[in-house]
Amino acid sequence: MPTRGSANPVPGQPRPKDLRHDRSWGLDRRAGTSERLDDVDQRLLTALAEDARIPNNALAAKAGIAPSTCLTRVQRLRERGVIRGFHADVDPARAGHPLQAMIAVQMRGTARTRLSAYLQRLAELPGVLNVFLLGGAHDFFVHVAAADSDALNDFVIEHLSTDPDVALTETNLIFQHARAGWY
Template sequence: MLDRIDYALLRLLRKNARLPNKDLAEKTGIAPSTALERVRRMREARILLGYHAEIAPEAIGIGLQAMVSVRLARHSRALVDGFHRHLLGLPEVLACYHVAGADDFLAHVGVRDSEHLRQFTLAAFTEREEVAHIETRLIFEFQRNVDLPPQPGAD
């Protein structure tokens, strides 16, 4: 169970994963050794899953982003798992979500331009026999929320 100090550490790391340990300790009012041990414990418990660099899409050739909704024609564990692996293996897929509702997957994709998007969706989705329907929505702006939801049980 996470306590208020753990949540404070997580909030700070979510906003800036490069924050030095001494700053984490100072901002949470604990000793540096305690901060280091708590962060280590949260990594080992798989509460902290990793640290990520936020990269300007344009700097790596992404000129267009989209969300592609995918509906599968049939459902079985093997088909769903196989399609999920397929998505994760595509370099254009920035994130993928297995969802409930009318669609089965949402894929956040980053491509050079509209022609790249067209070619990518044809090859990655419409040419696959397990895919029954896709719908593409262009993303005009994307920004990650760095805040955490309130701590359970906190007032």
């Protein structure tokens, strides 16, 4: 019987990835995997992206399937991780945060092993709408909403510039934003 860490995998099963030699630093790499979706799944996703509160019978009609099939299909899409959740699209300006910015963050070389943890920490900060881990000159783009320029300045100083792992920040104001229609 193979033991943990043994070179002999279970017959018929894929060999487990050896994490000791993984250079991904624990980052979520799901972007490289995709689910096979048929036309019905595509229609369901399109309709849900337009209105996540659409009643099941209306969703089924848009997809051209029975309501019971629709429930099963949506549940399966959620279980497979294709649908990650349902969210309210809140207008930051009407919610008291009219100033939006995209902040580029470059980390110090010594912080490279903590990028995933830093991404999660950024996502939990007040006013953060989105965080993107990047390849290229910057390590992150942080999309924030603030009440005014003083609040934005305070955010950058308190949460980014004073962090010893941060080498550089660059703040770009967002004048207009349009939500894309793709899913």
